[in-house]
Amino acid sequence: MSKKYITTPIYYVNDIPHIGHAYTTIIADSLARFYRLKGYETFFLTGTDEHGQKIEQAAAARGKNPKEYADEVSAKFRALWDEFGISYDYFIRTTDENHKLGAQKAFEVMLKKGDIYKGEYEGHYCVSCETFFTDSQLINGEACPDCGRVTTLVKEESYFFKLSAYEDKLLKWYQDVDDCVMPRAKKNEVISFVKQGLRDLSITRTSFDWGIKLPSSLGESKHVLYVWLDALINYISALGYGTDEKNIDFWPASFHLVGKDILRFHSIYWPAFLMSLNLPLPKHVAAHGWWTRNGEKMSKSKGNVVNPREVADAYGLENFRYFLLREVPFGQDGDFSQKALIDRINSDLGNELGNLLNRIIGMSGKYSNFELDSVDVIKYHKKEIDAAEAILEGAQGFMEELQTNKYLEELWKVLTLANQSIALYEPWAKIKEGKQDEALAIVALSANLLAKTAVLLSPIMPNTSDKIAKALGFTIDTDSYKKLIVGKELLPKTTLTPTEPLFPKVEKELMSSPEPVAELKSEGKKEFISVDKFFAAQIKVGTITKAEVVEKSDRLLKLSVDLGEKRARQILSGIKAYYTPEALIGTQVCVVANLKPAKIMGLESEGMILTAEDKDGLSLIRPENLKQPGAAIK
Ligand code: MSP
Numbered sequence: 001m002s003k004k005y006i007t008t009p010i011y012y013v014n015d016i017p018h019i020g021h022a023y024t025t026i027i028a029d030s031l032a033r034f035y036r037l038k039g040y041e042t043f044f045l046t047g048t049d050e051h052g053q054k055i056e057q058a059a060a061a062r063g064k065n066p067k068e069y070a071d072e073v074s075a076k077f078r079a080l081w082d083e084f085g086i087s088y089d090y091f092i093r094t095t096d097e098n099h100k101l102g103a104q105k106a107f108e109v110m111l112k113k114g115d116i117y118k119g120e121y122e123g124h125y126c127v128s129c130e131t132f133f134t135d136s137q138l139i140n141g142e143a144c145p146d147c148g149r150v151t152t153l154v155k156e157e158s159y160f161f162k163l164s165a166y167e168d169k170l171l172k173w174y175q176d177v178d179d180c181v182m183p184r185a186k187k188n189e190v191i192s193f194v195k196q197g198l199r200d201l202s203i204t205r206t207s208f209d210w211g212i213k214l215p216s217s218l219g220e221s222k223h224v225l226y227v228w229l230d231a232l233i234n235y236i237s238a239l240g241y242g243t244d245e246k247n248i249d250f251w252p253a254s255f256h257l258v259g260k261d262i263l264r265f266h267s268i269y270w271p272a273f274l275m276s277l278n279l280p281l282p283k284h285v286a287a288h289g290w291w292t293r294n295g296e297k298m299s300k301s302k303g304n305v306v307n308p309r310e311v312a313d314a315y316g317l318e319n320f321r322y323f324l325l326r327e328v329p330f331g332q333d334g335d336f337s338q339k340a341l342i343d344r345i346n347s348d349l350g351n352e353l354g355n356l357l358n359r360i361i362g363m364s365g366k367y368s369n370f371e372l373d374s375v376d377v378i379k380y381h382k383k384e385i386d387a388a389e390a391i392l393e394g395a396q397g398f399m400e401e402l403q404t405n406k407y408l409e410e411l412w413k414v415l416t417l418a419n420q421s422i423a424l425y426e427p428w429a430k431i432k433e434g435k436q437d438e439a440l441a442i443v444a445l446s447a448n449l450l451a452k453t454a455v456l457l458s459p460i461m462p463n464t465s466d467k468i469a470k471a472l473g474f475t476i477d478t479d480s481y482k483k484l485i486v487g488k489e490l491l492p493k494t495t496l497t498p499t500e501p502l503f504p505k506v507e508k509e510l511m512s513s514p515e516p517v518a519e520l521k522s523e524g525k526k527e528f529i530s531v532d533k534f535f536a537a538q539i540k541v542g543t544i545t546k547a548e549v550v551e552k553s554d555r556l557l558k559l560s561v562d563l564g565e566k567r568a569r570q571i572l573s574g575i576k577a578y579y580t581p582e583a584l585i586g587t588q589v590c591v592v593a594n595l596k597p598a599k600i601m602g603l604e605s606e607g608m609i610l611t612a613e614d615k616d617g618l619s620l621i622r623p624e625n626l627k628q629p630g631a632a633i634k
Contacts, residue, residue: 004035004042005250009258010049010092010234013073014058016616017080018298019291019336020259022308026321027288027330027404028257029086033459034399035254036087039478043250045238046081047092048074052227053127056210061619063583066210070095080309084317085462092238094212094230102237103230104215106277107203110161115276121158121202124151127624130227132202146261152624159204159214159223166272167198173271173281181267182286182402183331186260190267201269203229232270236279253282255402260331263287286402289333300614306336314510318461319345319503325404325460338509350503352415356450357468357502359419363427363443364496367436372473374448374490376441384421388414388449389488392456399459408460411453418449444491447472451491452484464502471499538594539610539633541623542569547581553601557581561607563593564630572605578618590621590633 008028011021025046032044050070059069074093081088092099110116124133126144132154137145144151173180174191181187204214204223211224235256239247258266266285274281291306292298298305311320323341326348328334364370377385395410421442430439451472458465458476469476473494474484483489545568546560555574562568571591590610597606610621623631 002040003250004032004040004254005239005252006032006035006042006044006255007235007253007257008046009262010047010094010231011077012049012054013070013077014054016073017077017308019293019306019308019311020298021077022080022084023291023324023334024257024259024288025081025086026084026324027402028255029088030321030325030404030459031255031257031399031402032087033462037455037459037476037478037481039482043089043239043247044087045090045092045235046086046088047090047234047238048077048094049227049231049234050074050093050095051211051224051230052130053205053208053210054130054227056208057127059210060587061622062617063579067095083309084312090238092234094234096237098240098243099234099237100212102240102242103212103225103233105242106233106236106273107225107229108215108217109278110273110276113276113278115162115165116159116203117162119158119160120156121160122155123153125154126151134199154207156206157223158202158206160200161203161229161273161276163198163201163269163272166275167194169275170194170198170268170271177281179284179401180281181263182284186263186287186331187267190263193264194268198268202226228265228269229273232265232273235270235282236277252280254284256282256285257402258285258287260287260289286330288330289328292333292335294337295335300616303614310511311336311341315341315345315506318464319349322349322408322461326408327405329405330402338511338513342506342509345503345506348412350505352412352419354501354503356415356418356446357471357499359422360443360447360450361471361496361498363422363439364447365498367427367431367439367443370496370498371493372444372447372491372496373440373493374444375493376437377444377448377490380438380441381421381445384417384445385448385488385490388417388452391417392452392485395456404460408457411456414449414453418446418453421449422446447496448490455481455484467499467502471497473497535634536594537592540564540591540593541588541627541629541631541633542591542593542607543588543629544584544586547584549576549581550601550603556601557584558603559584559609561589561591561609562629563591563607564628569593569606570604571607571609572600572603573609573611575609575611575618575620579620587620588622588626588629590623 006028008024028044032042035042055070056066059066062069078091124138126133126147126149128149129144129146131146133144133151138151139145142150171191171194174187181190203226205211205226206222209224211227212230214220214223235253236251239250241248256266271281293304293306296304323344326344327340364372391410391413395407398407398410425442427439427442450468451474454465454468455476465476472491473496474480474491540563542561542563544559545562548558550556550558550572555576556572557576559571559573560568561571592608595608597604611618612621
């Protein structure tokens with residue numbers, strides 16, 4: 001039997017799941033369910049990306065060790081996917097031992113092949129994107145071209161991968177395999193990027209150690225793998241590469257689903273690594289667009305990030321799934337607004353789908369005591385059945401091209417046909433005219449059109465489709481797919497079961513809207529300060545030498561902070577809920593050093609420690625690299 005292998009990106013554990021993560025995961029889940037329905041042996045992989053400087057820093061900011069922190073956040077991703085019924089076959093964590101062995105093996109194979117050499121890396125690094133940049137790529141000589149954050153200058157010993165040697169081979173792949181990178185517009189961007197020339201890629205780091213060590217045979221204990229090499233290998237280590245190879249037959253991937261921001265890693269680095277490993281290339285790397293909220297980019301600081309659990313709780317998980325896949329053509333950016341979601345629920349789902357089921361059940365109850373018989377459908381409605389079969393057959397190609405919005409549009413054409421047939425042939429009039437068999441044929445026609453549609457809707461709305469099938473007296477599985485869709489059969493004689501309305505009308509927005517953005521609130525009366533005013537504050541780097549709790553205070557810690565002066569300062573800081581004293585000792589913070597000393601709970605505080613707070617909690621602001629105590633912050 002043919003196999004399908006579908007993957008999501010593995011998610012960084014520095015963030016809790018948001019709509020972007022849910023989107024990729026739900027598309028991948030729908031695709032995996034689609035192929036299972038069709039009878040393919042399918043392996044669906046998701047997981048978490050847990051190494052690297054970004055995670056190390058996020059853990060430190062919370063006073064946790066990276067593994068403890070990764071355990072916590074990875075469990076949150078997994079719990080959400082379980083709650084959402086995501087049908088993954090394996091949840092990989094890059095801190096898993098199997099993955100580590102797979103990554104080390106890959107390094108060894110590439111080294112043996114002669115694709116890896118040792119050198120020194122000097123250049124800019126964006127920790128947030130975990131990406132290296134050259135001078136010419138930076139904005140204003142310092143900012144990351146992808147996320148706009150300030151980059152750091154890195155100079156360290158490093159192993160390099162000969163990416164430049166794969167330029168021509170990659171271009172040939174893009175040329176030979178039409179839809180290896182999807183959609184086409186994105187593929188063209190990748191091609192022009194590669195045509196500008198590829199530089200060898202630094203694939204190990206030495207300035208921190210939260211990562212996979214190089215194979216011990218190399219005796220290079222200070223190097224850890226570059227987090228993107230580590231992460232990409234997950235797609236094969238999850239199948240047992242480097243260990244038991246248990247599921248390696250699923251390789252190559254049928255679809256790597258990714259967001260447009262990480263396409264470069266998947267369509268350039270990853271195929272080059274695979275060529276070096278002598279492994280076949282993925283069939284499709286498919287990049288989707290980004291979600292905004294009410295037309296605005298989402299960000300933690302704006303407090304407008306869409307929380308998928310909140311949406312599912314308010315509007316129903318399957319309605320949310322439908323919205324995500326129906327609203328945006330794959331590859332394009334999409335906008336989340338409650339209004340658009342409510343429109344979809346009330347109109348597409350409520351009016352066209354839910355009402356159709358109600359009408360069918362209502363009529364069959366009235367005319368035939370819920371008995372359904374397809375016996376006369378072809379006699380009276382061959383035209384409608386043939387039209388629907390043709391639509392449903394064609395629709396499946398859209399799903400295979402990930403054009404989920406078109407796929408759903410096609411399914412809805414069949415629902416429209418069913419609704420129109422009822423209006424056109426008026427079964428109630430036929431009953432009055434004494435044409436019972438004609439009336440029942442119309443009901444059976446609509447029930448068959450709905451049943452067939454429900455089979456193909458099941459990958460996207462599995463529970464809803466099951467409810468429809470239950471009401472119509474059949475079960476959705478590969479067998480019914482083969483009969484109703486491939487074999488174009490009609491429903492066998494059966495009894496219908498009345499059911500609760502599937503899509504109660506949504507009358508008003510059910511989630512509170514995000515707070516207006518801070519900058520927008522003050523718009524029109526912007527207040528500026530002069531640079532002198534800013535420089536009046538002396539902000540310095542300090543090292544915490546002692547930390548203890550302040551008795552009777554829920555908030556305060558008492559810290560001794562070395563600012564390079566004769567004696568350490570005593571500073572009280574309201575961070576007790578976020579940091580344990582032990583986690584702070586020896587770490588650095590930023591201190592406003594020329595504040596007038598103040599007494600708090602009877603204790604003198606000789607400065608203020610800088611922190612940043614949002615709805616996810618509070619973090620200390622720290623220098624990126626260790627600095628001399630007292631170093632000025634400007
Ligand atoms: N860890 C890497 C992926 C490694 S895969 C070998 C990573 N993780 S991530 O958690 O930052 O992002 C995961 C995915 O979420 C990306 O595909 C990204 O495009 C997607 N999204 C993040 N924000 C998004 C939106 N606002 N909208 C849609 N998707 C977005 O990158």
